[in-house]
Each structure stands twice: as C-alpha cells, then as structure tokens.
Amino acid sequence: MSPATSIWSTAVSPPASASSSLPFLLRSLFFFDFSASLLFVISSFERQLPVVVMSQNNSIVVWSTKAQNQAKNPVLKLLDTGNLVLTVTDEKDENSRITLWESFDYPTDTFLPGMKLGWDLKKGVNWSFTAWKKPDDPSPGDFTYGILEMGIHSYPEAYIWKGNKKFYRTGPWNGLRFSGSPDLNPNPVYNYDFVSNENEVYYTYTLKNKSLISRVVVNQTGHTRDRYTWIEAEKVWRVYSSRPRDYCDSYGLCGANGNCVLAASPVCQCLKAFKPKSPELWSLMEWSQGCVRNKPLSCHTDGFVKFVDLKLPDTTYSWVNKSMSLDECRVKCLNNCTCMAYTNSDISGRGSGCAIWFGDLMDIRQFPAGGQDLYIRMSASELLEKRHGTKIKIAVTAAAVLAVVSGTLLVGFYIFRTRTNLKAKKEPNGIISHQNNEDQKEDLELSFLDLSTVVGATDNFALNNKLGEGGFGPVYKGILEDGQEIAIKRLSRSSGQGLNEFKNEVRLIAKLQHRNLVKLVGCCIQGEEKMLVYEYMPNKSLDSFIFDQSKSKLLDWSMRFHIICGIARGLQYLHQDSRLRIIHRDLKASNVLLDSEMNPKISDFGVARTFGGDQSEGNTNRVVGTYGYMAPEYAFDGLFSTKSDVFSFGILLLEIISGKRSRGFYHPEISYNLIGYAWRLWNEGRPLELTDECLGQSSTLSEVLRCIHISLLCVQQCPEDRPSMSSVIVMLGSEGALPQPKQPGFFLEKDSNEAHCFSSKQEPSSTNEMTITLLDAR
Ligand SMILES: *[C@@H]1O[C@H](CO)[C@@H](O)[C@H](O)[C@H]1NC(C)=O
Ligand SMILES: *[C@@H]1O[C@H](CO)[C@@H](O)[C@H](O)[C@H]1NC(C)=O
Ligand SMILES: *[C@@H]1O[C@H](CO)[C@@H](O)[C@H](O)[C@H]1NC(C)=O
Ligand SMILES: *[C@@H]1O[C@H](CO)[C@@H](O)[C@H](O)[C@H]1NC(C)=O
Numbered sequence: 001m002s003p004a005t006s007i008w009s010t011a012v013s014p015p016a017s018a019s020s021s022l023p024f025l026l027r028s029l030f031f032f033d034f035s036a037s038l039l040f041v042i043s044s045f046e047r048q049l050p051v052v053v054m055s056q057n058n059s060i061v062v063w064s065t066k067a068q069n070q071a072k073n074p075v076l077k078l079l080d081t082g083n084l085v086l087t088v089t090d091e092k093d094e095n096s097r098i099t100l101w102e103s104f105d106y107p108t109d110t111f112l113p114g115m116k117l118g119w120d121l122k123k124g125v126n127w128s129f130t131a132w133k134k135p136d137d138p139s140p141g142d143f144t145y146g147i148l149e150m151g152i153h154s155y156p157e158a159y160i161w162k163g164n165k166k167f168y169r170t171g172p173w174n175g176l177r178f179s180g181s182p183d184l185n186p187n188p189v190y191n192y193d194f195v196s197n198e199n200e201v202y203y204t205y206t207l208k209n210k211s212l213i214s215r216v217v218v219n220q221t222g223h224t225r226d227r228y229t230w231i232e233a234e235k236v237w238r239v240y241s242s243r244p245r246d247y248c249d250s251y252g253l254c255g256a257n258g259n260c261v262l263a264a265s266p267v268c269q270c271l272k273a274f275k276p277k278s279p280e281l282w283s284l285m286e287w288s289q290g291c292v293r294n295k296p297l298s299c300h301t302d303g304f305v306k307f308v309d310l311k312l313p314d315t316t317y318s319w320v321n322k323s324m325s326l327d328e329c330r331v332k333c334l335n336n337c338t339c340m341a342y343t344n345s346d347i348s349g350r351g352s353g354c355a356i357w358f359g360d361l362m363d364i365r366q367f368p369a370g371g372q373d374l375y376i377r378m379s380a381s382e383l384l385e386k387r388h389g390t391k392i393k394i395a396v397t398a399a400a401v402l403a404v405v406s407g408t409l410l411v412g413f414y415i416f417r418t419r420t421n422l423k424a425k426k427e428p429n430g431i432i433s434h435q436n437n438e439d440q441k442e443d444l445e446l447s448f449l450d451l452s453t454v455v456g457a458t459d460n461f462a463l464n465n466k467l468g469e470g471g472f473g474p475v476y477k478g479i480l481e482d483g484q485e486i487a488i489k490r491l492s493r494s495s496g497q498g499l500n501e502f503k504n505e506v507r508l509i510a511k512l513q514h515r516n517l518v519k520l521v522g523c524c525i526q527g528e529e530k531m532l533v534y535e536y537m538p539n540k541s542l543d544s545f546i547f548d549q550s551k552s553k554l555l556d557w558s559m560r561f562h563i564i565c566g567i568a569r570g571l572q573y574l575h576q577d578s579r580l581r582i583i584h585r586d587l588k589a590s591n592v593l594l595d596s597e598m599n600p601k602i603s604d605f606g607v608a609r610t611f612g613g614d615q616s617e618g619n620t621n622r623v624v625g626t627y628g629y630m631a632p633e634y635a636f637d638g639l640f641s642t643k644s645d646v647f648s649f650g651i652l653l654l655e656i657i658s659g660k661r662s663r664g665f666y667h668p669e670i671s672y673n674l675i676g677y678a679w680r681l682w683n684e685g686r687p688l689e690l691t692d693e694c695l696g697q698s699s700t701l702s703e704v705l706r707c708i709h710i711s712l713l714c715v716q717q718c719p720e721d722r723p724s725m726s727s728v729i730v731m732l733g734s735e736g737a738l739p740q741p742k743q744p745g746f747f748l749e750k751d752s753n754e755a756h757c758f759s760s761k762q763e764p765s766s767t768n769e770m771t772i773t774l775l776d777a778r
Pocket of ligand 4: 319335336337338339358
C-alpha cells in the first residue's frame with residue numbers, strides 16, 4: 001500500500017484538473033512493483049456514474065469519465081503487464097466487458113513490454129514517451145520518443161525530439177530492424193516487432209523469459225533512451241543499451257548530403273560527388289550547412305550510384321510502395337526530378353519494396369557493417385566520369401537521313417559475341433557501385449554510344465551495311481574502330497516516347513539475359529535519334545533458312561526441333577522468368593536469329609514495350625505486330641497478353657514444320673490460309689502432309705505429329721484455351737496425352753464473308769512481311 005501512497009502524492013502535484021489527467025497521474029506508476037496492489041478510490045461504483053478517481057482522502061477529483069452513461073459496473077484493474085485497465089459492462093451485451101481506458105494508450109516515460117511506440121491511425125492515438133522533467137518531477141520534460149504520423153505512403157521511423165527539434169532518429173524500419181540500429185538483433189532478452197498497416201504503425205517488444213525483466217525509459221539527461229534489464233541477484237537495473245550511442249547518432253550532425261563516418265577524422269564527410277556548401281565553415285568543423293553536388297543534375301539523363309552500409313536518410317520526405325521491385329523503384333525515382341535516392345524498403349529475404357527520397361538527404365551515417373544500400377541520383381556526366389576517368393565529349397552530329405524502306409525482305413540482323421569494350425562489368429541497372437566512401441566498384445550495365453561513333457561504325461548508315469528491316473526500323477551492321485562488330489537497330493522516329501522512359505526501358509531490356517535471347521549491349525540516344533545496339537551474329541535469321549528452297553535442306557528435323565524448343569524457352573523466359581514479364585508482340589521467323597551452332601535467339605523482344613508505349617498486359621491503342629502472326633484478339637481488339645504471343649508461337653511452329661509462310665501461303669486447290677490448311681489436314685486425319693517435303697526421312701514422326709498438335713493448341717481461337725509457354729515446354733518434352741485442339745483463330749476461307757474474317761483484301765498486297773505499327777482508330 002505504501003508505494004501507492006507515494007504515487008498519489010507525486011502525481012497529484014501539481015494539481016490535476018482536466019479530465020485527461022489520469023495519464024499524468026500514472027506517470028510514476030511503473031516505478032513500482034507491478035504486482036503491488038494500488039489503492040484507487042473510485043466512487044459511484046454501484047450507481048451509473050460518472051467514474052471518478054479521487055485522491056486517497058476523497059477530497060480531490062483527479063479524473064473522471066466524460067460520458068455520463070458510459071460506465072456501467074466499472075472495474076479498474078492493474079494487470080501484471082503493468083497496464084492499468086478500466087473496463088465497463090458492454091451496454092449491448094451484459095456478459096461482456098469493454099475497455100474504456102487503459103494506461104498503455106497513454107504512455108509516460110517508460111516503455112514496458114507489450115506497449116507500443118507509434119500510432120493507432122484509426123483512433124488517432126499517439127503512443128509516444130516523454131521524459132520526466134527531473135528525477136523527482138514527473139511533469140513532462142524536453143525529450144519525446146515517438147513516430148511521426150505521415151500517412152500510408154510514408155516510410156515510418158522513430159525519433160527522439162528535444163522540444164520540437166529532432167535529436168535522434170532510429171532510421172526507417174527495413175523489415176529486420178531500424179535502419180540506424182545494426183545492433184538490433186535477435187537476443188536472449190526480448191523479441192521485437194514492427195507493424196505498419198492502414199490501422200496502426202508501431203514498434204513493440206515482448207520479453208522472452210518472464211524471469212528476465214527489461215524496460216525502456218526516456219531520460220531527460222545524458223543518454224536519452226535507455227533500455228534496462230533487471231539483475232535479480234544484485235537487485236539493480238542495468239543499462240542494456242542506449243540511444244544515441246555515439247556522436248554520429250546526433251541528428252543531422254553533418255548537414256544535408258553529409259555522411260557521418262565515426263572512424264574518420266573529422267567524422268563528417270560529404271557523400272561522394274558532393275562538396276561542402278561552405279568550405280570555410282566546413283573546415284572549421286561547422287558542418288550544419290551540409291554538402292552540395294559537384295555537378296548539377298539534369299534530370300532526364302541522370303543515373304544512380306550505389307552507396308553501401310549506410311543508415312538510410314531521414315524519411316520525412318519519402319514515399320513507399322511495399323510491392324514494387326527495385327527496378328520499378330529505380331524507374332519511379334528517375335521519372336521524378338525531385339527524387340534523389342531510392343532503395344528497397346524491406347531488406348529481409350532478397351529485398352523488396354520501394355522507398356524513394358525527395359530533396360536533400362539528411363542524417364546519413366556510415367556503418368562499418370550492417371548498413372544498407374542506397375542508390376543516389378547522379379548526373380550523367382558524373383557517371384561517365386566515374387566510368388571513364390575522363391570527360392567524354394558529347395559529340396553532336398547531324399542526324400543522318402532515315403532510309404526509306406518498303407517491301408524489303410526482312411533479313412534479320414546477325415549477331416556476334418560481345419567483346420569487352422561494349423560489355424561493362426555488370427552490376428544490375430547501370431549503377432555504379434560505391435563502397436565505404438573510399439573504394440569504388442564502378443559498373444555500367446549498358447554502353448551509351450554517341451552518334452558520331454555509330455555513324456562511323458555504319459559508314460553513315462550506308463545501304464550496303466543494312467542488314468534488314470525489323471520492327472520499328474532498319475538494322476545496320478556496324479564495325480567499331482577496334483574491329484568489333486555490332487548490329488544497330490535504328491528506331492524510326494515517331495515513337496513519341498520520352499527520352500527518360502526510353503532509357504529506362506532500354507536498361508531494363510538489357511537485363512533480360514537468356515541463351516535464347518539476343519543480347520542488347522548498348523544504345524545511342526541523341527536528339528531525335530534512338531538506336532539499340534546488339535551483339536552481331538554472322539548467321540542468318542530463321543526465315544532465311546526455312547523459306548529458302550535450298551537452305552531449308554540444311555535444317556533437318558532434329559535441328560528444327562532443337563530450334564523450336566529454344567524459341568519456346570526464350571519466350572517462356574520473357575513471359576515468366578524474367579522480372580519484367582515481357583510480351584513480345586512480334587514473334588516471327590525473321591525475329592529468330594541463329595547463332596553459329598544453330599541455337600535460336602529471339603530478337604526484338606521488349607521493343608514493343610519500349611516503343612509501343614504500353615507496358616502491361618491489356619488493351620493497346622497501338623497495334624504492333626506482323627500480319628499472319630497476330631492473334632485475332634490482338635489484331636482486332638488490340639488485346640495483347642502472353643497468350644497472343646503463344647498464338648504467334650503456334651504460327652511459327654507451323655511454319656517451321658511446313659516450310660511455308662503463314663502469309664502468302666497459297667495452295668492451288670485449297671482456299672485456306674496456313675492455319676486453315678493445317679486444321680483441315682488435322683481433321684482429315686492426315687496431319688503429316690503438312691510437313692516440309694525436304695524433311696523426308698529425317699523426321700521422327702511422333703515428334704513431328706506432336707509439334708503439329710501443339711501448334712494447333714497454340715493457335716486456338718480463344719486465348720484461354722491456348723497453353724502457356726511453360727505448358728508448351730512440358731508438352732514438347734514429354735509424351736503424355738495432349739488435349740484435342742479446338743477451332744483455331746483465323747481459320748478461314750479466303751473469300752469468306754464473315755465479319756471476323758481477316759480477308760486478304762484488307763492486307764497489304766505485298767507478300768513481304770512488314771511489321772506494322774498501326775494506331776487503332778478508337
Ligand atoms: C486531503 O488532500 C488534500 C489535497 O492533497 C490536502 O490538502 C488535505 O490536507 C488532505 N486531508 C487529509 C485529511 O489528509
Ligand atoms: C527462464 O530463465 C530461467 C532463469 O534464468 C531459466 O531457469 C528458465 O529455464 C528460462 N525459461 C525459458 C523458457 O527459457
Ligand atoms: C505499388 O506498386 C504496385 C506494383 O508495381 C502497383 O500495382 C501499385 O499500384 C502501386 N501503388 C501505388 C499507390 O502506386
Ligand atoms: C515528384 O514527387 C513529388 C513529391 O512526392 C510530387 O509532389 C511531384 O508531384 C512528383 N512529380 C512528378 C512529376 O511525379
């Protein structure tokens with residue numbers, strides 16, 4: 001009973017008058033043994049209220065419920081947790097009780113196990129802790145420990161304020177711990193957790209073993225936030241950990257864009273590529289002015305440098321999306337000129353989520369270990385300098401005239417192994433890695449060639465260097481000064497896509513790597529000119545083999561089957577395994593290149609995405625593709641999906657098997673297109689007649705049959721009926737039974753009048769394949 005008395009006596013002075021004074025009253029509660037019973041005088045227990053807490057001698061009303069009829073049968077209980085809970089009978093249900101008030105919702109200076117630091121966003125309750133003014137004066141002191149309420153897209157973190165100034169910052173919660181607490185690790189004393197959703201944002205902890213007691217207290221002096229553990233043997237509270245820990249924990253010590261490195265002297269350093277804003281003050285160890293960039297940003301041509309082992313900057317001006325990937329995050333940041341940095345918001349597992357920062361980067365420090373990666377925006381010239389050590393002259397060369405091409409047979413371009421100059425040491429994203437403020441791992445994903453180099457390499461886009469006309473523009477062979485061969489795709493100029501978006505896309509595409517995809521090694525962007533640079537392969541594209549009378553003989557069945565499987569794997573990678581989930585939208589024989597060992601490599605992937613402007617599955621205004629390969633729902637309605645690629649794959653399969661073009665297929669007796677022809681043969685039970693005559697004996701009949709069967713499954717009318725590419729791969733590799741194909745799309749007689757007909761009259765008269773880029777007139 002005696003502790004209770006002392007609680008009253010301290011709590012009642014200064015006199016409490018407002019109805020919210022109970023929290024204040026309870027400020028000192030936790031200094032006493034939790035299990036000790038306290039004497040509270042609550043009047044009106046039997047009557048219907050108000051509940052009133054009075055001082056022991058009944059002379060002062062300390063606290064009372066506001067609502068007159070809320071508290072029926074009230075009970076005030078001090079739980080073993082230390083939570084003082086006032087419950088009343090639920091008006092709607094006599095048998096249950098509701099909590100009217102609990103002391104854990106009104107913390108004072110002591111953060112007990114099970115309490116929360118943060119916000120109940122729904123009720124607007126803020127769980128923050130405030131130091132006592134003096135050890136014997138529980139009135140609020142200067143230091144407050146809490147979380148800023150910033151809304152659902154913020155990246156929450158805890159602060160200690162001194163008055164209204166930030167004094168210490170924990171760093172945002174990164175899925176494992178606060179970014180500024182590399183020492184917050186699983187330990188024998190307590191478990192900890194951070195919860196952030198639309199209802200609540202809080203940090204909490206619980207004891208692992210009740211025999212080991214621990215609490216956190218916000219102090220007015222010295223270390224402002226201490227965790228104590230109870231040492232039973234000695235009957236004392238021992239400090240277990242403290243914040244701030246050291247000089248570098250002082251909030252904003254090194255100013256904007258400064259980096260506090262405890263091991264350095266002086267501790268404040270400017271981040272790489274930054275310099276002191278005021279060198280004079282800086283040299284006097286007055287760092288508060290912070291640092292500014294050596295080179296100004298230009299926004300649209302910027303890139304990022306990776307810094308490691310940092311405490312993430314202050315998140316007051318930040319934005320978070322928990323489901324975005326690091327790539328998406330980068331794009332998001334790059335597209336907003338005020339975005340200065342990005343990183344994964346969650347580093348547990350392999351890293352996920354996206355956090356981006358706007359404006360100056362505040363309160364960064366370097367940890368020897370256990371810090372985080374941060375990708376900081378840099379101007380292109382800074383990046384180039386890092387890469388080459390010298391400035392690169394940005395040559396501005398008059399753009400050469402775009403060759404007008406029509407009706408040219410698509411030859412494809414030929415690709416070759418990259419060689420070192422173009423191939424930078426890889427680190428994802430064109431990011432320069434930057435370590436420990438000193439040594440640098442410098443890396444660029446992609447080469448950016450300047451126009452003069454490309455003009456030189458292609459002899460000013462000479463016609464005899466032209467390899468063909470792919471989707472979106474002509475392809476040229478180029479030879480760089482050092483003899484390296486490259487294939488350059490010169491994108492036609494009507495894309496309407498911003499430079500920035502274009503670059504991002506190209507960077508993303510360059511990251512798609514698979515043995516059945518042609519490798520994109522660089523690009524050239526200058527003025528209106530946009531070009532993609534690929535490996536050059538001195539072999540031809542698939543169409544030049546299968547549709548050529550003499551060369552088709554070189555491709556026996558086993559080779560064709562090998563090619564079919566390779567294309568399927570490349571496409572599956574684009575659809576499923578790559579992080580971008582690319583829909584090719586223009587798969588066709590001329591977009592499949594063959595290397596020296598006749599391994600197929602899909603080219604032009606991602607270009608539709610880059611160039612067509614539509615980046616997701618869905619409906620597009622711009623129809624990109626090639627007649628004869630396009631799925632009906634795509635050709636007519638602009639609906640594209642992985643299943644429209646599967647349709648194109650089915651057509652390609654038919655072409656490889658039959659050696660006949662889907663378009664321009666002509667049979668003297670039959671007025672069907674290639675699909676219709678295949679479908680008819682299938683229904684008449686003689687599918688093998690579809691097979692290219694030159695295949696002769698080489699074929700494994702069961703494999704050929706299976707491929708015809710699969711191709712018909714791929715070209716079914718309804719997208720839902722078509723298999724996914726992974727199912728196709730399973731089907732190709734097994735001998736299990738396959739479902740019966742339903743009626744294919746575009747299976748029509750040439751003179752059919754049906755509305756859905758893809759009548760030959762609507763098609764361009766030439767039988768040459770041309771990729772079309774149409775704006776749908778909707
Ligand atoms: C009752 O409490 C009031 C206020 O603290 C005090 O002034 C008064 O002397 C107390 N009376 C007794 C009998 O303790
Ligand atoms: C808790 O700690 C006590 C004393 O150290 C120990 O004897 C007991 O085994 C522990 N209990 C658990 C569940 O770890
Ligand atoms: C967060 O990212 C996901 C995945 O990119 C996206 O679907 C969602 O719309 C984003 N949310 C916001 C608010 O931007
Ligand atoms: C960039 O981000 C800032 C801060 O969130 C926002 O106010 C601004 O609208 C954004 N700008 C663009 C172009 O998205």
